[in-house]
Each structure stands twice: as C-alpha cells, then as structure tokens.
Amino acid sequence: MLTGKHILLIIGGGIAAFKSLDLIRRLRERGAEVTPVLTLAGEAFVTPLSVSALAGRKVYRDLFDLTDEAEMGHIQLSRVADLLVVAPATADLMAKMASGLANDLASTILLATDTPVLAAPAMNVRMWQHPATRRNHAQLSDDGVRFVGPNDGDMACGEYGPGRMAEPMEIVAAIEAQLAGGPLSGKRVLVTSGPTHEPIDPVRYIANRSSGAQGTAIARALSALGAEVVFVTGPADVPPPEGVTVVPVETARQMREAVEAALPADAAVFAAAVADWRVQGARDQKLKKSKDGLPTLAFEENPDILKEVSHLGAGRPKLVVGFAAETDDVLANATAKRQRKGCDWIVANDVSGGSGVMGGADNTVTVIDEAGPESWPKMTKTEVAKRLAARIAEALN
Template sequence: MLTGKRILLIVTGGIAAYKALELIRLLRKAGAGVKVVMTRAAGEFVTPMSLAVLSGEEVHTDLFSLKDETEIGHIQLSRAADLVVVAPATADILAKMAAGISDDLATTLLLATDKRVLVAPAMNVRMWFHPATRRNLDQLSRDGVLTVGPDAGEMACGEFGPGRMAEPATIVEAIRAALAENSRPALTGPGTALIDAPGPLSGRHAVVTSGPTHEPIDPVRYIANRSSGKQGHAIAAALAALGCQVTLVTGPTRLTDPAGVDTIHIESAREMLAAVEAALPADIAVCAAAVADWRPAIEAGQKLKKQPGGALPPDIRLIENPDILRTISAPGPSRPALVVGFAAETEQVLDHARAKRARKGCDWIVANDVSTGTGTFGGDDNAVHLIDADGTDSWPAMTKQAVADRLARRIADHFAAPTTKDSA
C-alpha cells in the first residue's frame, strides 16, 4: 500500500495525458495523496477540473501565481512530496530536465526538488529513437532519474514500436518500488533497455515474417489472402522493445515499418524464403506471415484478356509454394534455437494446429480462429492458443499488440531458463 505517501504528479502535453486520470485514481485507491502540476500544453488534452476532481487537490499551472509565490510555492511543492512523478514525460520535458532548463512551473520545481524523480516517457516512436532523446535519457539516468516504460505498440499516428506511456497500473508498481528502495537504481521498461541496461533479449537476433504474399497470375492479377500484417509487425516491435535485434520480412501491407527493426519488403513466397534464409543465423524465428500455399505454375507475361464469344476463362494450374516454416525448422547448423509458427484455422483449430506443429517440426505454434465473423484478419484483436511440446496455453481475447507483448515476454522467459519445459 501507499498509505500516507505524497506524490507530486507532473502532467505534460502528450496524447497519453488522459492516462494521468486513471493513474491518480489508482494512487488514491492505494492510499496516496496526489498533488498535480500540469503544463500549459497538458491543458490541450485534459482539463484542470478533471485532475482536481480526481486528486481532491488544487491543480497548479502557473509559476507566477501571486498567492502561491508569495509563499515560494514552487519550492514548497518540490519539497513536500515523497516522490515526483512525470507522466506522461514528453520528449520536450525530458530534454529540458537533461539541460537543467526551468522556464515554467513544472521544470522549475523539477530543478528545485530534493526528492527522487520517476518519469514515464511517452512520444512518437521516431522521437524515442532519435539520438537527442537517447542522449537526454542517458544523462537523466546518470543524474539518478528513474524511468518506467515506455511500452511498445501502435501509436496514435499509426506507427509501431516503443513510445507508448506505460499503463497506469505499471507506473503505480514503479512508484511502490521507488519508494521502497533506499538506493537509486534505474527502473527500466522495454524501451529503456536500449540505453540503461541490456534488455532480456539483448544480444539475440530474431527473424519475423509478416503479412500476406502475392503470387502473380499476370502483370495485373495475383493470388493473395486477407492478412493485414498487424500481428507480425506487432511481434517484431515487441521483440525489439526487449532489446532483440530484429529482421522483419514482410509481404505487401499498408503498415509503417516498425522503428528500430531492419525491415525487408518482398512480394512472393519464394522471395520471402530467400530473404529469411539470407537473414540467418538467428536465435529466434517467428513465422507470422500468411504465406500463400500455392502459386500459378506459369505467370503470364501479358494481361490475360477475356475472349470474344463467351469463351471459357484460361485454366490456371497451381503448384505448391516452398514451405518456409518447415524449411527453417529442419535440423541443421542454421536452425534457430526457437522456431515459432502460426496456424490460422477456420475449424478444428487446436487439432489442426497440433498436427501442423508436428508436421512442420517447429517448437511452438500460435493458433487462432480466422473464420468469418471473428474479425481476426484485418482487425485489431486476436484470441490465440500457444501450443508447445507440453500442452496448450489458451489466452483470452486481447489486442494484437497485447498478444505480441505476451509472446515476446514468453520468448524472453524461454531464453532466460533454457532448460524450461517449453523447449521442444
């Protein structure tokens, strides 16, 4: 519990500012008192009234408030708390903190405080990876500032990767840890592993496949499927957030390449196999792409035309595509230590997935139901079953990013304990 603890919460101007409302609610439920300072930009996303109602305290916004400053209010605010928390912590305020700039109430009290400071970064993924942000966070870490998050996932702008503010419940746990420790260790999340400490998959290389493949009939038409690539791209981002070097081989999608990931774009199954084999060796392979099983035996050099007089359409003879999952699962010096396949099924999901795992020779299979009405293909949610040598772990329906985060953590746990029963 946090009974009797005093938290000074600084809310800055990012889309994640709305999460500060839930953070306040959880802190008060745990027994903490919360005073809130918000920047002018934060007012574009949440209102002082909302923050005041939830905190039960006046919200402070102005460095030059006559009432407060006659009593040196910014000094009192900075010293009265047990912990100062900045959530969300935008790239702007992190830069100001690293440089020691104090040009408003929030930055002034951060410079004046003698208490520990915990930041929850939240920004666009490209900003998170920018060298200036890396330098600023490195400096703040040396200054003793604690960090929680950010999480990896889909951004409001549509990009993938680390940059989403940690969930309020996670921040509360980081606050508990910060108040419980007398020393000043860095509290790191997936993103901060890139600068403060190795992530759990640091030093590992993963190859991830994503999206559909397009198998050409002629220069205009092709055989494909409904895969959006959302699950595979999310997995690549989640692995990268845990410190893994990731090569993403993707078929045609409308998605932005995940930041911090080496992305290779292909069209056909044969191109995907060649790209995967070129990316080896790897410790991990996650085959999340929906690869076309067949392709036309002959690709017409010109667009096939309708024939006059109601003639029958041309016959298109199909031949089998290379089996990427079975190829890289085969024993040999280049086989990844862990190979994870996907089974998109429309009926008898578990039976077909177990049979596929045995037939392909992979270590794990992630099975899901993609039948009409599930909304899995192209949607944002997924319900999967993770099948390994010891059985089946059925996960509840969740977002595809949550599936990716959970799978990445499961992979990290596998390598942290190589003798675990997950080994095939």
C-alpha cells in the same frame, strides 16, 4: 532514456553520412553525449567542423595523432562509451570489422573495444547483396554486432533496392532498445509478417486477407525487449515498426530468400500468411477475356518456409515459432501442423468469417508446445505480441 548515456559515433564514407548530422542532433536532444569519430572517407561527405558543432565535442580523425595517442587514445575511446554506433557502416568498414583489420582510427577502435556495437549499413544494392558482404554480415552477427537496416529505397546512384541507411529516428530507436538492457538484449530474432502476393499476370495476383498487424506488433514487442529484429514483411496494410531491420518482399519465394539471408538467428517467428500455392507459369502480359471461355490456371506449391527452417541442421534457430490460421477444428489442425512442420511452438487462432481476426485489432490465440496447448483470453494484438515476446525471452534465457 538516453540521458547520461555516452555514444561513440563512427561516421563512415558514404553519401548517407549526411544523415549522421541529424542523428547526432536527435541523440543530444534525448540527453546522450556523442563522441564522433570521422573516417578519412567520411570527410569527403561531412566536414569535421559541422560534426563537432552538432556534437559539442572534438572530432577524432587520425590514428597517429601525437596528442591523443600519447594517452593511447584509441584504447580509451573504445572503452568509455556505453555503445559504439557505426553509421553509415559502409561495405569497407563492415569488411574491416569482420576481418579484424585495424589500419585507421575507426577500425582500430572497433577491434580494441569490448563495448556493444550497433551498425547501420549503407551501400549500393549490389554491394549489399554481394556474397562477400553477406558473409561479413553473418560473421559480424555471430560476433555480437547488432544491425539496424538497411532499408529499401532509391539510391544516390539511381538504383533501387536494399542498401539505404536507416533513418536517424530508426537508429535512435535501435540505440534505445540496445541500451534498455532488456531480457532479449544481444539476441537476434527473425519475424515474418503480412501476406504474400502471387502473380497471375502483371496486374492480378493471388493473396489473402492478412493485414500484417499481428506480425508487426510482435516485431515491435521483441525490439522493446532489446532484441535485434529482422522483419521480413509481405505487402501489409500497416507500416513496419521503427528500430528493426525491414526487408520487404512480395512473393513466397522472395520471402524464403530473405529468411535464408537473415539467418543465423536465436529465434524465428513465422507470423506471415504465406500463400500455399502460386500460379504455374505466371503470364508476362495481362490475360484478356476470350470467346473461348474462362482461362485455366494451373497451380504449383510454394516453398514451405516454416518446415525448411524447422528442419535446418546446425543453423537452426534455438526457438522456431509458427502460426496456424484455421477456420475449423482449430486446436486439432494446429497440433497436427506443429508435428508436421517440426517447429517448437504453434500459435493457433480462429480466422473464420465471424472472428474478425484478419484485419481486426483483437486476437484470441492458443500457444501449443510439446507440453500441450495454452489458451489465452481475447486481447488486442499488441497485448498478444507483448505476452508472446515475454514467453520467447523466457525460453531463450
């Protein structure tokens, strides 16, 4: 898919810069031409010689290079590529991009370009979660910059959490999706998936039988149509798709926080099976058997994420899609749920004992919108996802 495509790769200054070497190799394996731009901080982690050897091209480093700037090199570099990729996109680079600063070659190229930009953030977890970075991320998303990652994982500093740069093959998949020019190119879509786990004590929790397969298939199908997908997933049985931003969570409250952080978006698909209730005052220590009888568990309601997003004001996605997993009176219950939640569409399915939907490979759904229900025949969850993604693309365009 990348044969003949020209990628301008900006390598920021972070330990994740070493992954940029593998990224260059992977891109060239697929026929892409890669022009590297190495920041001064990036040189502390990878050498210009190693980058140049893998790219097979000159490495651009200095804004005030007399030879290059005699021909307005930063302008030419910003215009000749099919896609600008920033990997790693450090907190500093993201701040410069969001503020329109241009005090080195990389930031000047990014300000002078009218070419699409894909960024792969990489930084310490606290830097990623800092309000300033969150504001910059939101601003850049509004400006049309697409993101892949960051992922959760161990940091070089010894901490754990979101901030790891996406793996090279994830970035390649995102580049391919971006350049495919699909009907959702330039659109940002939020997808929730999987169950939530609500703790009773440190070793027990309340959950449901959702495998996360349908939500994962939807995220993959939307990405294949060119969308930038933020994938918020509970503890699923299936691995997340490549080429999307994965945000793993455990509880409903964590999912709500992740959804809020992922907005704004053009569309939101709430395929997660979020627990309606959680245990009030979950114990810090394991509950023990007692001669006094069984323990009493009190419950309280979890946040209604679908309803909250459906009733947002200016920040509401153009299209909000909910799911209704029902065991009886499927159509009536799902129709009532759509009215109650305020979403645009509800995807209803029968998850009763004999249906085999939860944990299975197939699904039978009915899509309900303001025009009424549209029943689809039984098909694989992958086929359901592709058909739903196509419908979403049509609605957004």
